[in-house]
Amino acid sequence: MPSTDTPDDSLSTALEHSLASAALEHRSLREQVADVIRERIVTGDLAPGTRLVERTLAEKLGVSRVPVRDALHQLHGEGFLTQESRSGMVVTSIDRRMVEELFDVREALEVLGVRQAAERATPAQIQQLRAELEGSAAALRRGDTDAFDAFNRRFHDLLNEMADNATLAMIMQPLAGRLRWLLGQNQDGARMQAEHAELYEAIAAGDTERATAAARSHVHSSRELAFEVLYPDAGEVTQ
Template identity: 50%
Template sequence: MSTSAGMPQPLAATRQRVRDELRERILTGRLRPGDRLVERELAEDLGVSRVPVREAIRSLEAEGFLAVQSPRRVVVRQLARVDVEELFDVREALEGLAAGLAAERATPADLKRLERALDAAAKATVRGDGTRIAALNVRFHDEIVAIAGNTLLSTVLQPLEGRLRWLTSQNEHWADLLDEHRRLYEAIASGDAERARTSAAEHVRVNREVTVATLFAGEDRVTG
């Protein structure tokens, strides 16, 4: 593997590239739950040695995307309902915190960035561009976390970001999602932290219902 200058790419950069590529394939559905990952085949496909592939697999296992069923069998993990419910519990708590802090700290420039993300999402929604919508939704929430300005919050969210992005991509009610983001923006722009927290929590709860219904259609709702 070489850079454009013809020099070998550092192992750390290669490992990150391979990890990011495999994660992206999972998030976009090119690799689906139950699909097997074979080190040799992936190394040939990506033009790298098996070492960065092996390390990327370990990293993605830690992130919750892969399951090691035996020393020679690694598959894309099928999230159980309890996994999804727990992720949404954590997401509701952390995004509520982020929105409240953002309401207290947002500058006019910060709000302009959120507006631009919403404008771009509106155009993608009109086009029906699901891939673009998913990316802009991630951008919108990332901006809120950045505005919140809490380093520990960002650190806690980092290992969850991929799975949270995957959950968000399951919601294809794009017009409704855009409306929810607009309400969340308005709550943050108001400067009212409690209103922003409430709006964020409601947004997550609605997204939870849609995602669970999509992923587990036909299952009885677990109560209690």
């Protein structure tokens, strides 16, 4: 297994930024360490199979081993890490079946959330959703991939907020990182932008049927594109 090889300054700087926001959010050091490691997994900086050494991470992050140990256990519970007898904690390898299951769950939850967003969204939320959509369009035109991804994450976060469903939010929370990882597999920016525009138009019109159909189509499209990236020789995708 490869060892943790994220540069010291990258991890420590990320933790500094996280701690700065934590002061306002009253979040624990364990949560901040978990956020930093989770982000590295979601973005692919820590690849599947990477071994995470508690002592090494503590040194790189500039914290004691206790919050690192607690963060690793949290990420293990979220499914990002796997406990192996000889290697300790390693980044979970995501196989085809797991990806299929994640898309099945994403479809069920996202279709529900979008339908409720179309029913419950306020004018201010619709205006904000449009701003995120316009921001991603501008980022796509100038070829700014990082900004495009950030706008799209906020677009989806806002959809969840607009649904105004506390139970749905509670179910989505532990899945958020893995669902973000799925979103990152969609590399067709123009297609994603067009699908988000259709979602926006349906929600702005309060058309629940159109919004539901757009959400389901968006998930199916994302599934197809993700499998083309992850398993190019695997054949047809089941939906």
